[in-house]
Amino acid sequence: MTFPKDFLWGGATAANQLEGGYLEGGKGLSDADVCTGGSHTQSKRITPVLEPDTFYPSHDAIDHYHRYQEDIALFAEMGFKVYRFSIAWTRIFPTGEELEPNEAGLQFYEDLIDECLKHGIEPLVTISHYEMPYALTEKYNGWSDRKVIDLYINYCQAIFTRFKGKVKRWLTFNEINCGAMPLGNLLGLGIINEGTTDFMNQVDVPQRRFQALHHQFIASSLAVQLGHQIDSDNQIGCMIAYMMSYPLTPNPADVLENQKVMQISNYLCGDVQVRGSYPTFAKRYFAEHGIEIDKAPGDDAILAAGKVDFYTFSYYMTLCQTTDVTAKSGGNLMGGAKNPYLQSSDWGWQIDPTGLRIALNEIYDRYQIPLMVVENGLGAYDKLEDDGSIIDDYRIDYLKQHIEAMHEAVLDGVDLIGYTSWGCIDLVSASTGEMAKRYGFIYVEKYDDGSGDFSRHQKKSFNWYKQVIASNGEDLSHD
Numbered sequence: 001m002t003f004p005k006d007f008l009w010g011g012a013t014a015a016n017q018l019e020g021g022y023l024e025g026g027k028g029l030s031d032a033d034v035c036t037g038g039s040h041t042q043s044k045r046i047t048p049v050l051e052p053d054t055f056y057p058s059h060d061a062i063d064h065y066h067r068y069q070e071d072i073a074l075f076a077e078m079g080f081k082v083y084r085f086s087i088a089w090t091r092i093f094p095t096g097e098e099l100e101p102n103e104a105g106l107q108f109y110e111d112l113i114d115e116c117l118k119h120g121i122e123p124l125v126t127i128s129h130y131e132m133p134y135a136l137t138e139k140y141n142g143w144s145d146r147k148v149i150d151l152y153i154n155y156c157q158a159i160f161t162r163f164k165g166k167v168k169r170w171l172t173f174n175e176i177n178c179g180a181m182p183l184g185n186l187l188g189l190g191i192i193n194e195g196t197t198d199f200m201n202q203v204d205v206p207q208r209r210f211q212a213l214h215h216q217f218i219a220s221s222l223a224v225q226l227g228h229q230i231d232s233d234n235q236i237g238c239m240i241a242y243m244m245s246y247p248l249t250p251n252p253a254d255v256l257e258n259q260k261v262m263q264i265s266n267y268l269c270g271d272v273q274v275r276g277s278y279p280t281f282a283k284r285y286f287a288e289h290g291i292e293i294d295k296a297p298g299d300d301a302i303l304a305a306g307k308v309d310f311y312t313f314s315y316y317m318t319l320c321q322t323t324d325v326t327a328k329s330g331g332n333l334m335g336g337a338k339n340p341y342l343q344s345s346d347w348g349w350q351i352d353p354t355g356l357r358i359a360l361n362e363i364y365d366r367y368q369i370p371l372m373v374v375e376n377g378l379g380a381y382d383k384l385e386d387d388g389s390i391i392d393d394y395r396i397d398y399l400k401q402h403i404e405a406m407h408e409a410v411l412d413g414v415d416l417i418g419y420t421s422w423g424c425i426d427l428v429s430a431s432t433g434e435m436a437k438r439y440g441f442i443y444v445e446k447y448d449d450g451s452g453d454f455s456r457h458q459k460k461s462f463n464w465y466k467q468v469i470a471s472n473g474e475d476l477s478h479d
């Protein structure tokens with residue numbers, strides 16, 4: 001037994017992290033466009049007014065907006081079956097409130113989709129990936145206002161209609177569960193609370209954040225229903241940042257702590273989107289945190305009628321949970337304690353391929369709908385040698401071990417339909433705003449001081465991934 005015959009191998013990106021062209025073709029300013037560069041040790045800043053001498057990585061990113069044909073040709077050379085990318089809401093509705101969609105934006109994505117189809121690559125579209133029109137943040141404080149649901153649905157209507165027949169698989173919100181954590185305020189929900197200036201330390205109002213998340217649940221459910229109405233072939237999925245954690249010790253207090261963290265950070269959103277209602281544990285969590293969700297009449301029915309068709313998730317690392325507050329470690333969304341059995345990346349992310357097998361089994365046991373890993377990979381410092389080569393054996397090792405873990409999960413009986421590794425071409429880091437944290441099979445000459453000519457180079461992992469895809473995951477060998 002091996003990977004299923006039609007297994008969807010490919011790569012994933014997000015518009016704000018690779019396109020650039022931030023005001024071209026009528027595009028409006030997005031939340032990502034007001035975030036400065038940063039680093040592992042220095043947080044990005046959020047600047048309500050753009051500062052003239054400041055570097056904003058999303059403004060040029062890796063210039064995919066002008067180079068998408070070259071990039072897609074490289075993906076095709078690796079044999080991609082699927083390419084996951086996001087549509088920038090601000091290319092279609094620059095401020096989110098226009099009555100008609102922006103034709104230049106629609107045309108850009110139609111050309112990009114056609115380019116994929118020309119190469120036999122299926123497009124998998126994330127409708128909203130860590131950006132919303134900045135105008136909606138300014139006017140409504142993002143998703144905290146229910147009005148944004150209608151605006152999002154208008155946007156869905158425009159893209160479902162235009163790309164009908166060409167795109168069949170959609171994801172409503174990237175890592176929707178980041179809204180269950182303080183870092184998700186701006187990132188996922190478009191909220192800037194008074195006093196927030198710093199991306200890593202945002203002012204948090206849990207009541208507002210969970211109300212905004214509720215609005216996203218409703219928007220997602222309505223989008224599922226609309227997508228099915230417009231084209232019954234549409235498959236619409238959720239996307240969860242699966243933040244696996246273990247109890248730090250067998251102390252029942254740590255086991256319970258871990259269960260609580262897993263419930264709120266992972267299962268709350270998955271349960272609503274897959275099962276169509278809030279899980280029972282949410283009730284106590286909300287009560288204990290003084291959160292009251294204001295539901296409109298009919299919201300429960302909307303959630304029940306808009307269950308997703310498949311479940312997708314990102315997986316990078318794992319953490320441990322404990323009631324001992326002195327034990328800490330990090331990820332980009334959530335904290336936890338260090339696991340003494342695991343090694344970490346240069347950014348402190350603990351590498352855990354076995355955790356992926358555990359996650360796949362847990363999720364499939366819970367939901368029993370098709371699963372897809374839509375982000376996974378190693379952010380690392382790469383070195384471009386004088387002869388143009390990049391020897392990234394560490395990345396090959398990471399990916400190999402995670403693909404082996406997926407294979408084991410398939411043997412365990414999990415219905416896994418595909419895998420898109422994150423940042424298949426180097427792009428801007430979502431958490432730090434750096435280019436130095438590279439994930440790609442393709443190196444891009446673009447650096448954190450803004451220099452670089454955007455030229456593309458194949459890394460050693462490029463040919464390795466090509467061989468993995470050609471053998472449908474059988475041949476993971478490398479020298």
Ligand code: BG6
Pocket residue numbers: 014017130174175241314332375379422428429430431432437
């Ligand atoms: C996920 C996001 O959280 O992780 C991506 O969906 C992001 O947008 C990826 O880029 C990797 O995180 P980072 O912070 O290393 O870019």
